[in-house]
Amino acid sequence: MNYTIQEIWEFLKEVEDPEIPVLNVVEMGIVRDVQLEDNKVIVFITPTYSGCPAMHAIEQDVREMLVEMHIEDFDVKTILSPAWTTDWMTEEARVKLEEYGIAPPQKGSADKNLLMGKLRDVRCPRCKSSQTSMVSQFGSTACKSLYKCEDCKEPFDYFKCI
Amino acid sequence: MKKEEALALHLADNNLILGQRLAEWCGHGPVLEEDIALSNMALDYIGQATLLFKHVAETSGDAKTEDDWAFLRDAWDYKNFLALELPNGDYAFTISRQYLYSEWYNLYLTELSKSSNTFLQEFALKSVKEVRYHLQHGRDWVLRMGDGTEESHARIQKAVNDIWNYTGEWFIPNTNDTDISASGICPNVESLHQTWMENVQATLNEATLQMPVSGWMHKGGREGKHTEHLGHLLSELQFVQRAYPNSKW
Structure with missing residues (x-):
């Protein structure tokens, strides 16, 4: 892993929200945290609404972005708390x-x-x-x-x- | 199965079955905006069901996946409330169910958001935000129909009367939940009844509707004793999974 956490955040800003393509998943507040465990990257995402159909696409897009950056060891985890807010x-x-x-x-x-x-x-x-x-x-x-x-x-x- | 998981399945089944019923309105709503509103709410319910089924699949330790829970059980294994499986009827019936149930679900989730169980607490805090919108929608329509024309008034009054004796079981403590409610994991549903009655009374008054008289009540959903309607609903809900085994939602 040749990237810092800050650099990974920057990559994630390239991932668009599939429903609102002018916004990325970081500024939407969907990506909650990025952590490094040993050499493994863990991205935490949270759904806007429980049934938001875009979540599957978002998770997939985050995965693809990490692969594109040649990050091999990673996981994308969904968390519910704190509950997403438009604030x-x-x-x-x-x-x-x-x-x-x-x-x-x-x-x-x-x-x-x-x-x-x-x-x-x-x-x-x-x-x-x-x-x-x-x-x-x-x-x-x-x-x-x-x-x-x-x-x-x-x-x-x-x-x-x- | 742990008691917390049995409770999560009951909540999941409520969400799944009502979500399926509301989804039936998609393409059939009385006006476009309502068609969209009900489909949106169906999506919320099914999303909430997914979170719960997924949690049970991850924690229960058996080999069942979220799809197994949603699609591969028979009617008596579902623990949803009977009111939620009843056919949609006319729009007044659908709305009266939405309103009365949202009043209950909002109170329930508000209490569940204080749960000592981390998952249930997080689930409740997330879901209650969605359900407040459902409640507002249901309430608005009860007022609009009740205080509307002679026809709309008569229809919504009949609908509230018709569904009334399916609301009793929402407030009967289930043996599974009694222990865990004592230890702060879930609310005691009996304690929600008074507030629910007051809220409903206030809405019906404002809508110029009569509060139905509470008498004999249907019950049994939580025990898997269902109306004849659930089997028919499941035949549609489960068709794809039965015809194409192991497909994933």
Whole structure:
């Protein structure tokens, strides 16, 4: 093994999220840890939603990246705790999401807002208007809700808080 | 099998069977958004079932894989609640089941997230975040239908009445769980009943619906005594695995 842990993190930033290809699996917060045990690389990943169909692809892509880097001895482990939250998404990732056309998740106490049945303003990623309304809590993937903009009339996805 | 594993299988079966039922709505939802919503929830349930089956397969020490648990048992080996295997009925029936069960499951997972068993605790903390969305969805629709038209009101009231006597077994402590709930591994389901009733009452009031009268209740799901509907559901669920043995999901 000729790489440092930091270098392996850099390689993993090359792995795209299969559903949202503008984001990589590190800035999504899916890769939780990279460890070296003797000479073995262990990558810890965590699912966004329990049933996220992209997890199989992500694990496979991580494996392929490691093979491509000529790392022979490795393991990819799935962990559940701490449970993934949209709060882990980096600021850079939020900007990229919005540019891609998906309204980024609001930050902080996602659970509390949901419990109170309260939704804060979601900004239209196209015209930036805050005059938007939710069409459906459940959208094109498990992690998104469907919104529409009342100003530019554009329907859009909102990455919902979890 | 350890008691924690038997409990994990019960939760897995609840998730798998309800997930399968909701998946039947895919392509048949009353409107596109609801079709997508129910398919999303089905995915959450089946994902949660996968986590549980995988855990049991890894810890139980026998040769069974997660696929064996999901696909290669007969009806009496499944320990899901009876309500979850009932056919979907009309949309009001599906929604009333979703709402009443999500109220239960949310309370259950909230308690389970304090479990002294690391896996169950982590599973609960992860899953409860998803189930809060299910609860909100179910509740919204009960309000919308109850406080909607004469037709929607009548249908959702009938649906709540029809499913009511399948909810009793959700609060009957199972002998397997009694010991482990005493040692803090899982909640005592009896203790959830009062809060559940209060929450349901509040929603039904707001929806201008009548609370059904609790009388005789169906039970037996946890013991593997099922309705005639489970076998038919399994024949569809298990078809691919039986026809093409050893395929993996």
